[in-house]
Structure formats: structure tokens, C-alpha cells
Amino acid sequence: MHEMSIALAVIEQVERAAVEHGARGVESVRLLVGELAGVVPQALDFCYELACADTVLAGSTLTVESVEGRARCADCGHEWAVGMPPDLGCPGCSGARVELLGGRELQILQVRWAADPVLARADQEG
Amino acid sequence: MCRTVDLQQAVLARNDDSAQELRTELAARGTIAVNLLSSPGSGKTELLERELALARERGVPVAALTADLATENDALRLGRSGVPVKQVLTDGLCHLEAVMLRGHLDGWLPEEARLLFVENVGNLVCPASYDLGESLRVVLASVTEGEDKPLKYPTAFGLANLVLVTKTDLAAAVDFDQAAFLANVRRVNPGVEVVLTSARTGLAVGALLDRALAVLAGEPVHRPVMARPAGHAHQVPLVEHS
Numbered sequence A: 001m002h003e004m005s006i007a008l009a010v011i012e013q014v015e016r017a018a019v020e021h022g023a024r025g026v027e028s029v030r031l032l033v034g035e036l037a038g039v040v041p042q043a044l045d046f047c048y049e050l051a052c053a054d055t056v057l058a059g060s061t062l063t064v065e066s067v068e069g070r071a072r073c074a075d076c077g078h079e080w081a082v083g084m085p086p087d088l089g090c091p092g093c094s095g096a097r098v099e100l101l102g103g104r105e106l107q108i109l110q111v112r113w114a115a116d117p118v119l120a121r122a123d124q125e126g
Numbered sequence B: 001m002c003r004t005v006d007l008q009q010a011v012l013a014r015n016d017d018s019a020q021e022l023r024t025e026l027a028a029r030g031t032i033a034v035n036l037l038s039s040p041g042s043g044k045t046e047l048l049e050r051e052l053a054l055a056r057e058r059g060v061p062v063a064a065l066t067a068d069l070a071t072e073n074d075a076l077r078l079g080r081s082g083v084p085v086k087q088v089l090t091d092g093l094c095h096l097e098a099v100m101l102r103g104h105l106d107g108w109l110p111e112e113a114r115l116l117f118v119e120n121v122g123n124l125v126c127p128a129s130y131d132l133g134e135s136l137r138v139v140l141a142s143v144t145e146g147e148d149k150p151l152k153y154p155t156a157f158g159l160a161n162l163v164l165v166t167k168t169d170l171a172a173a174v175d176f177d178q179a180a181f182l183a184n185v186r187r188v189n190p191g192v193e194v195v196l197t198s199a200r201t202g203l204a205v206g207a208l209l210d211r212a213l214a215v216l217a218g219e220p221v222h223r224p225v226m227a228r229p230a231g232h233a234h235q236v237p238l239v240e241h242s
């Protein structure tokens, strides 16, 4: 299950950004995940929560925005939703010059900082 | 304090960068890497063993690195071919990453090796997302795995530069529908070459070596649709909101 490696890569990048921005806590992280990225969102969610413990991201929420796979044929201009499992052959002309418009994204979109680590703060309040 | 920052960073940027560096380093010394992906039991090790022995016979300097979750059987088998083989244990990690591979090559990859075969961890899900700096990515599937394999693992098959079907000597015994398999491969990866092989009968043994040598000689590689994103944003500068 490589969702743990993906979660760790997200955390590492957010941690680095937190240092750059002098942030002490993270409220939420928004991810962009294409349907062809080979990532299972539920598995990622689970790994993210586990891996965030004892980091500046502890207690933060992960929001995943999924991107539909779309392709365009450079020969006939046809554009279509590729579906899952994807159909990447042009249904219009079966031309060979098809390009992917979206669907393989795996990107950190946005991070919302918090004044303190979210979990530590919750502990103090409770 | 509550502000947001648009990072817009590719999650696997560090792996992708490291893979690109490795590709450049290898190219500078006249070597290419071949990344082999398959499910466990696909017959990948058996075929690779035959290809390595053939390379040795022909005097082509090659090396092989095999990654496994825990055992060392593959290295022993591949070692019989007489070419340099290194076993890497991933300690449960389901895939190789470029940084790990670079570390394993450091001080081991023989200077004369022109082709480096990397036998990835047996798994068609996780390794698919990780570029290892290869110049040729090969996905192998045996006829015993069924015709719908490419549809179950579209990312792996969709990103392959070459597909090898193994154990075709068993095709009749398992009722392998070759036409359906080929249609499924083409659905997720139009235009990719599919080679039918059998390590047992010797069918197309040498095809992998020939394709790898062609790439080494500078012949163009099939570029899968999935590897052709239009206007892909890799990393843009930070934008701050208050």
C-alpha cells in the first residue's frame, strides 16, 4: 500500500512549508487527486491521520478534490471523459495522437495554517 | 493567525526530480535502466533469467537489481546467468523509489554495464506511480492472470512502454483469450507493443534484450497516452492569502 508513502510525502512538504512560513500548526490540507493517479482516497485518509501524529500536522484535516480523467484527440479534436477503467483510444477516429487533459494529478493545492498544532490546542481546551 | 498558502506542489516531486537526475547520470555514462513491473508469480524472474543469460552469451554488458519484500530467492536465480546481480530488500515497502535505487546503485553498478534491469517489487499498484529514472518501462503479465488484468491495473499498463505476456505455453490450458487481452491493453495504452513470450519454449526470448538495446541506441520509445499530460503544472511559485 503506497498511500503511506504518499501521505509521508505530503507531510514532508507541508512540514517544510511550515518552517518557511513560521507556522506552528496546520488546520487543513487540500489535495488534488486524479482518478488515474492510482491512489485510493480512503486508504490515503487513513494513512494521513496515522502519519500526522507528532508532527506539526497533527489533528489537521485532509480534503481530497478528485479530477476526472479527460482526453482529447489531436487528429479530430474529439474530447471525452475516459471513465474507469479508462478508454484512451479516440472513439471518433481511432487516431494515435491522443493527449490526456487531466486525471493523473497528485498535487498539494493549499494549506491552511493554525496558530498552534490543532491536537495540542484541543487537548488544552478539553 | 489563520492564513492559507497555495503550495501547488506535485506530491511526488521529490521522487520525480531524483528519477530525472538518475536518468541523466546514467545517460552520461552510457547506461539505461529498464524498470520491470508485474504481479507476483508472473514469471518475470524466469524470463529475466533467460534474457540475462542471453546478454552474457552475446557479450552485452548488463546488470540486474531485484527488489523483494523479504526473500532472496530471485537474486540466487538471476545470479545463475553469470551477470552482476544485486538483491535489495525493501523491508515491507511495496515499491522502489528513485532515491532508494540511487543509493543501491552507488558503489555497485559495474562501470561497463550498458543495461540495468530493475526487477521492481511484485505488485502492479504501488510501483506504477514511481519513476525510477528508467528509459524503458516494461509491464509483464502471464496468461494465467486473465484477460482483464490491464483493466484492473490501468495505471501500470497505461504507463508501460512495452508489454510482455509470459507463460504463453499455458495459454490453451487456461483458456487465455488473447484477442480480449490485447483489446484491454490497447484500451488503456493505445499503440503500445505487446510481445508474447514463453521462457519454457523460448518463444520471443531475447525480445526484451533487443528492445532495451534499441532504446540504448537512441530509438524512440512508445509514449503512452497516460504519460502525455497536456499543460502539466509541476510547480508554481507560492501565493499567499491572508
Ligand SMILES: [Zn+2]
Pocket: A073, A074, A075, A076, A077, A078, A090, A091, A092, A093, A094, A095
Ligand atoms: Zn480522433
